[in-house]
Amino acid sequence: MSDRHYDVGEMLEYLDYAPEAPGRHDLESHLGACIPCRRLFKQVSKVRGALNDPETWEPEEASGASFEPSPEKTQEFFNLMHQINEEDARAERHLPKLLAGSSSEWHARIDTSAEYRTLGIARALLAEFSSAVYREPLRALELASLATAVGNRLTESIYRHDAILDLRGDAYKDRANALRLLGRYDEALVALTDAERCFRQVLVCDFGLAAVEYVRATVFCALERYPEALEKTRWAAGIFLSFGDDTRAVHCHLLEAVILYHTGLTAMARDLFLELIEEVKQDSNLGTLAGLFNNLANCYRDLSEPDAAGSYYLQAIHLYQEMGMETEKTRLRFALGRMLVTTGRFVEGLAMLRNARQDFEAVGMVIEAGVVALHMAEAMLATGEPEEVPAICHALVDQFTSAGMPSNALTALAYLREAVATGRATPVVVRHVRQYLEVLPQRPELAFVAPQE
């Protein structure tokens, strides 16, 4: 591959004379690996295509034709704006009263008071939903359900047909998003079907449908239905781009990269994540950027490039620290420590794991701290330095007991302590217990079965 970057002239020459262009293969292989040149090449191709299009050179419309709105149309639109602004202002005043008390009281209020059955109230509820959804998904679900209930009570004698259906579509889609975050995937898919039905009946439907397809893709991804998820998120990205919504398009592409990673296309996922860094930086969302670095680190780790992986883990850790997201930071220190240990850098890795364990303990995340400790024990046994292992096992039993952890977890740890005491503990035995503890939060009923010796 040629290391130097290409300029506009060289790209134009290539486009004019390919496939006979001199140095064609060098340029093509460079474009395959250089993101800035690829971006420039796309722009050059696009502009060149438009310049070669005869319609670009057609004269402008004859000056006699008027496309300006009539005074009636203008007035009609300004009246609508006035109505929207009035309702939004009223909704801001009424919302605290509507949301007082329990959610059953909220629903009763919209049945009894007409002042709550407005598009303004429904819009305010969805705005409230947006600020709550990632912090309090259960409350967000209640808000979206209430917005749906308000939407279903709006009538066409007051509002435009499309405005009502658009609102209902948004409310069902938000409800689906909250259900997804709560792991209630089947219900989320039902809500998405309802949302789609609403959007399909409005004139400006593609934007709403793209939002539906994006949420659907996230649900399919969680359900490991990757081919469907990929198709949906790619379609949504195209629509968002056409509407000039780069932020949502970037989120679709991020999801696409996550799906590629889960389907084993790690190098492709890495390339896409790398392409998205600049766009995510422009979006100024530190949480998204940290997640992107974390995903990149995982890709590099799986591609056996620990140095690059370590660098991205550290960048993600730094961002989480900046945002005060201590738990996420600790999770990444744990991941980095594990990677260092598995690549033979035991001293650094164990130090990182020790810190992660202390941090998890400090915030009362007993199982997570226990899993880290077992990673440490496994590494110590594997490197022939088992002196600290008995102390780790004793401490774990004490911590799990005092934290009131379930009896099956204690059984697993008792087995391990016994194995250590009798000299039967091996890395395989420790890994068996650790893997059991890792799945326990998802399957609390699972009984511990000792490994076959």
Add this chain to the structure above:
Amino acid sequence: MINAPNPASPEESSGTASGVEAIYRAHYAFLNRLAQRSYRVPPDVAENLVQEAFASFAAKKETIHKVRPWLVSAVFNGCRYYWRCRAREEPLPPDIADWIDERAHDLEDRILTRLAVRQAIAGLGKRCQGIIRLRFYDQLAAREMAVRLKTTKKYAEKLLYDCFDQVREIYLRIAGGPS
């Protein structure tokens, strides 16, 4: 897992009533002409489509990032909807599929690029306009351009590449950043 996107700040001051009214006045004629000329929608239908796009925009203004592309896509969306409905009622022109099926997004992209590039050409200096015109309108090769410009082929190429780069840069500003 990557989270669903949160709304970001709108690029224009569309959040206020006067902001939206200014946007209506600034974009209405452009959108109306686009619907009638690019999608061949009858004038009365085009006016209603544009009006509906603005109504939808007004209700969602806080979550819309770039006003013009959003409105343009909304109008295109409405035009396709109109043609889909018409297609069920009566025979239509043979190229109708280009306007109403999924590939229509490519068509829209081409139309918008064309409009932005046309504006970009208008933003060039006279000399650059002439050079771009020689190459892309008159379709002259570098050697022929050199004769017209009374210079060498190499220098004609350099002028062309410089002018093309100016078009690209103006286009990016109009289209709203790298794509």
